[in-house]
Amino acid sequence: AQKITQTQPGMFVQEKEAVTLDCTYDTSDPSYGLFWYKQPSSGEMIFLIYQGSYDQQNATEGRYSLNFQKARKSANLVISASQLGDSAMYFCAMREFNTGNQFYFGTGTSLTVIP
């Protein structure tokens, strides 16, 4: 079974609108972390936001927020007030802290912001 599933290969959003990128995960480890990374066309991997499995509140970092629904095993990324510079690939990842410490990545979502 896939550890991380991103079901949206491509998404479009109008500039200044909000967009949600979906991510579901699969783990039996009670201690894990969820991460989102951005990969612009230049290729570097940019860390956006982190949510721990024991965190009670949803993580926020500027225009990024993580909608963490533990029972549904989902960790959707919400980008508010989209900008042209948000056009990129977005990867969801999970780290299991009691089971090898490996990071698992999803297949990514390509976001295009339309002016």
Add this chain to the structure above:
Amino acid sequence: NAGVTQTPKFQVLKTGQSMTLQCAQDMNHEYMSWYRQDPGMGLRLIHYSVGAGITDQGEVPNGYNVSRSTTEDFPLRLLSAAPSQTSVYFCASSYLANEKLFFGSGTQLSVL
């Protein structure tokens, strides 16, 4: 603070050639790892290490070797390159905790 330094940025090999991708980090991270990125496949883990002298296989280890003789360095060796190894390779490191991965800038490898 250089972070994760990965070399080379680009490499072209012929089938059967060998080469080593270099990765070094200066953040005293215990965890180091290698990923390959292929279109539509996301990042797939090749090998990882949780400390000097300790390495383990990831999802796609075949055709690759690693070693970790120091905390700082984690080279990836292709012993006999194949066209299926054409990909973008990323080295990444972190602390062994609820910490994010720090990535190198990537290596574009083409095997002809």
